[in-house]
Amino acid sequence: MDELREIQKALITDIASGQEKGRNSMLQWISPFNYDFAIASIPVQIILLIFYGFRRNLPIRQSSYFWLIMISNLIMTSTDIVACEMITIWTDFPVWSLYAINHAFFLAFVIRGWALFAYTMETTRCWNDSRLFMILTALPTVVMILLVLSTPWTHTIYRIGENGYENCDLYQLIYTGTYFYLAVSVGLIARSWKRLSGRMRAGLLSFNLILFIGIIMRKQFYHILVTSYFSIISIIIIYLTAENPDLYRDSRTKLMNKEALDLIQRDYREKRIPFSLLTMSIHNYEASKSIYGVSMVNDGLRIFASWLMKTFPHSLAFYIRNGNFSLLLRGHPHMTAPQMMEEWKSSYDEFQKSYTGTVPMKISALLIPDSILSGNEIDLGDLVRYSNARSYDENRRGHDVFSDQMVESVRKRKSVERAVKDAIAANRFEVYFQPIYSTREKTVQGAEALARLQDPVLGYISPLDFIPVAEKNGDIMEIGRQVFEKTCIFLKTVDTKKLGIDFININLSPIQCMSHSLLRELSEIAGRHGIPMSMFDFEITESLVEDYDMIQMQIQGLQSMGAELSLDDFGTGASNLTSLMKLPIHVVKIDMLFTRSFFDGKAPFLPDLIRLFQHSNMEIVVEGIETKEMMDTMIKLGCDYEQGFYFSKPLPPEEFKAFMAENSGTV
Incomplete structure (x- = not known):
């Protein structure tokens, strides 16, 4: 709509004289704008929305931002087309309807820009838990929304006057805000570059670059609505690199995988959502594959996974590989940790009675209660690894709930890992x-010849402690x-x-x-x-x-x-x-x-x-x-x-x- 005022008079004359608008398009539109790119993107957006909605996506803030991106982009695309048509024959519509449709476009445009930035912030984990940073970066969006909402009275962004639609003095702020968020997004990506995976680096950089190109193209070719086209390309990149539910699903068991657990637990801990985690490990998993074959073992995995989902429908079930499962129980439990394990044992006994698989499913389990998770800043992945490796031995000793002593063992291992890294360097x-x-x-x-390690902080570290750690991490x-x-x-x-x-x-x-x-x-x-x-x-x-x-x-x-x-x-x-x-x-x-x-x-x-x-x-x-x-x-x-x-x-x-x-x- 940038140059509409300049072409509007000639356009109205054309309409009055009944001239056809020669356009290579499937439909004859009233306005001179080319909607081909925008219209082509709408079915893709709708299909993606439906497909994503019917798949089980991750219950985290990152997924919520992706929802907001898709919905706001679809609204922006649709209202952009409708608004361009309406303001071409603006005299046929009430003024309030013109303001309403243009408001919908501008608000969706602004919100989409912020949502894309928020998605980048969430996935890079840069200051996403800083309330001050989130408030400061949200201010441009709040200001632009207020300016848009006040436009019917202040005419800051645009106005519907005697000559129809006109851009006003602060119109360019809409694009300035987009440039601001793109610049900050690139800064966040650069700051978190080392800890991002290669897939996430490529995805975040490319979709932000494509958004920038889309804005430039829109400014250069004002009569072609290309913004939505570049936006849907960015959305598809986000989907393929980070939001495709199959990325977080184990193909054998149909449960969520380790990467999904990492993202969900991190999101819950940052938002201080209480949860407990039950870890389960199949005893002699590798030996079972040798004895019964991979196919039969996989059948057993699928049977157990199906039982988990049916027995605990309100919990999140994960398969962590190598015969290890986890069950995330959100919220404060209404039972004590020992009571929860008694309930688990009772349910597991019922499973054993009804189990029809060929491969024996002897499972050891350890519960990591919320009291352990909320009271320690230790990485959950370290606790899970300990549980998977030691649950059988701990169960034999009569322990089925993660204790403070186990946490200390994990801390010691992390300290040894640090000492090994420092000593190598x-x-x-x-x-x-x-x-x-x-x-x-x-x-x-x-x-x-034997390796020995003397750490400045920990003192002498036994090879029995540092050799297994070093073998594990390479x-x-x-x-x-x-x-x-x-x-x-x-x-x-x-x-x-x-x-x-x-x-x-x-x-x-x-x-x-x-x-x-x-x-x-x-x-x-x-x-x-x-x-x-x-x-x-x-x-x-x-x-x-x-x-x-x-x-x-x-x-x-x-x-x-x-x-x-x-x-x-x-x-x-x-x-x-x-x-x-x-x-x-x-x-x-x-x-x-x-x-x-x-x-x-x-x-x-x-x-x-x-x-x-x-x-x-x-x-x-x-x-x-x-x-x-x-x-x-x-x-x-x-x-x-x-x-x-x-x-x-x-x-x-x-x-x-x-x-x-x-x-x-x-x-």
Whole structure:
């Protein structure tokens, strides 16, 4: 409507003389405007509204803003067309109706602009919980709405006068407000860039850019209504990148997925909506897939998911992957946490009685009550991960409600995660050496290199604490590099022959062994410090035997460089002995727990196992030697190497150097 006044007089003359408006359009319109783009967008908007409305979208503020965007855009598009037609023959309509239809357009235009900004603010999580920021950024919209509403009396935006529709002095404020919100939106995207996913970055940037192009095109081609066309493109981008319900739905169970839980719980916690979360985990899920097959396990998942939705229709059910479910119970419960779990157990017992699936569905559950969630700023994802991993053990101990002690365990894990990240960044991981005794040579001939961590805040952190954390988040790769490099640096500074150091054992984590760059990285580090690869015996864990092809490739590669490989922690995994014997491994390391079980009378078959390894021409290293009796017994059984506190605890480099000098008779 920007240039309507200039063409209006000629247009009325044309109408009076009965001239046709030559337009390449399916319909003959009164006004000179081209509605093709606007009309084409209307069916798309209606279909999207209906489709989105009939799908189960997320009950969060982000979805509410998307609703507002779609509705206001449809109103804006429709009223824009009607208003252009009405003001062309304005004398045929009451003045109040002209104001009404134009008000509807301007208000929808203003609200749509704010809703798009609010959507960006909500998805970027930038100041979306700041009341002051929301008030300040809403002020332009409030001002524009007031100006529009007051227009019949103040004529600030437009007027219906003797010559029909006319733009007034403050008309450009409508577009200025749009430019303001686009600029702030881009600023929010930039500020939250690092924490946004690639999909969200692309979606937010592209739809804001397209909106800007649409405004420019509208200004350049005033007679073509293109704003709605660019708006619907933006809406489709939002839908495809963030609002499509299928993005938040697990395809197997039809329940909402982990991403949906993350968004909903974050929205509830920010708005201080109370809720509790029941986590459920299928016991032996991975083993069930191996035994019964993926198809049958999926059938069991679907049966349980369907039961969850029918039994708890007023709660939100989620499937978190790997046999883990969650149930979000909104509001303050009318029962105590123990009572809620009793009700759950009763319902679950009924499910077990009626369950017709082939795969057993033994489920452990932990309730994270509102008192835990509201009283702690800890991330819910960390609590859920703890529940999924520990619910079976906690249930066996009689615990089915998340306790403060469990929260402390989660906090400790987060602190360890932070300490690991900091230590990696500062290269603060230390290497200690635990001597390995040769039963044949009656002396210490080598050592195992072990990672140690001393944090400025937490102090000494046990490997039992930081290794699982590092393996879970992938930091174990960098820890392995630092330990290997520092081992090479130590070997470079000592006379290994003089000290009697024939070999150093290096642990390789499962994640390291799955890396195709492992061989190159190890070779480069050793070569940089002039240490031959034949100096190292790399220890792989028993669980890796399951990936036979990968471990075969890594073993052959390392052996071609002169290195040796050992099977570490034998007795803690579930590998097949036949597969183990096929691998070109010549050293097997018996785990300390296995050793202790033997001396406690719980593993009487250990001598037979040792004989089996001997017949396969494999050398045997036994861990956990703590007394002379244990040492002598294992020597009699035929073990080649022994390691444990009886010989020495793990030692820092200088102490290990002194230890070896003393044991080899040199200074």
